[in-house]
């Protein structure tokens with residue numbers, strides 16, 4: 001199985017934003033929003049006074065967006081992609097809230113969650129639009145487990161850098177090379193509280209519900225073995241015995 | 255024989271039961287990962303039958319029909335059945351009701367003989383039209399149903415609706431409340447079905463949900479307070 005990774009040499013980026021436009025066009029993202037971005041940071045060491053950092057969905061391992069989805073509409077696929085199935089998405093926005101990179105948004109036409117899918121949805125099997133269009137070739141995309149791929153080679157020869165929003169514990173797979181600015185991102189949310197609370201509650205339903213079913217089965221079996229009429233008779237007999245014993249006791253005392 | 259349930263009430267009960275069970279089962283199958291209370295096999299089973307999108311559509315369709323029929327019923331039978339039912343099931347007699355629930359619990363779990371050995375008289379306090387357990391389940395069912403209906407309608411209408419958007423926080427809390435109501439009923443429903451359909455001695459009550467009538471001696475024995483008030487009024 002392939003393990004797809006996007007690698008970006010952000011030091012080469014000159015902020016032309018061709019990747020953003022190519023992505024919008026290939027994936028029919030409506031005007032005004034986009035699946036990817038270029039962060040700009042003031043820097044004296046850069047000839048133009050700024051450093052640029054292209055980014056998009058980080059296709060994290062153990063992604064917080066996947067944990068926040070109540071319907072299983074988004075998942076980490078075996079090939080490393082974090083996928084969205086629109087037909088299962090109910091547009092609740094929990095995953096959008098739980099992404100510390102703000103890589104997800106609500107698509108204004110479909111009403112469902114949307115983000116980078118390496119162009120799998122629009123052009124399966126092709127190079128992602130942002131990679132194909134980049135004039136300085138700062139993006140490399142491919143199967144990191146295939147030693148002959150460009151991605152595997154560059155990952156083997158250069159230092160891999162990951163940017164992580166402060167305190168988020170995210171495990172991004174999108175990799176920058178050698179150095180990138182900014183080195184970390186501002187703190188971001190990783191949970192959607194209402195949906196996050198459902199997880200322990202679901203455990204509770206499993207256990208209490210299971211216990212109730214087991215208890216009822218037990219009771220049912222017990223009552224199959226012994227009819228309630230018979231039990232009624234036994235109670236009546238025992239009550240009689242008890243009250244007569246009571247009497248005897250009283251008589252003895254007298 | 256005494257009339258216990260009207261035709262409309264019986265129809266609504268069975269209509270409700272079928273919808274509820276389908277909605278509960280299919281609803282649980284919509285949940286994924288750690289939010290799935292039954293297990294992944296449950297989801298696979300239902301998705302296998304209806305398909306991913308189909309399951310959601312079926313759940314929404316049955317839910318919509320359920321809400322629509324209930325709204326009609328409540329409007330048409332408000333004075334005649336709905337309000338009297340609500341009054342009946344919300345009339346609690348705390349001391350006797352708690353005693354009833356404890357003793358019935360002991361009866362079911364340890365049995366009457368051992369209850370007596372514990373020094374407790376297993377005789378249940380006399381009950382009216384519904385016993386304490388039925389009233390408790392009925393109140394929970396009504397609250398859960400209202401919660402599910404309201405949040406269900408909000409989600410059904412606004413989820414993925416790009417023309418009339420509602421804040422995503424509202425949708426997320428709706429999912430949460432919807433889940434809580436379903437989860438509570440998932441725990442109480444087996445109890446209700448057991449007590450109504452499987453427990454020995456309840457045969458006449460179960461048949462009354464189809465025929466509308468219970469034998470006099472059954473009412474006298476199970477619902478003495480109701481029986482007494484019927485006798486007084488006639």
Ligand code: HEM
Pocket residue numbers: 258267270271272274275384387388389391392395439443446447450451459460461462463
């Ligand atoms: C196979 C499923 C079910 C069976 C066999 C069943 C059976 C019954 C019976 C026999 C009664 C009448 C009790 C009496 O006359 O004393 C009853 C009442 C009632 N049922 Fe069900 N029922 C089922 C499912 C449901 C479901 C799914 C709900 C709601 C979520 C429900 C809610 C009620 C309520 C509110 C009452 C009235 C008061 C009470 O007994 O709590 N039932 N049921």
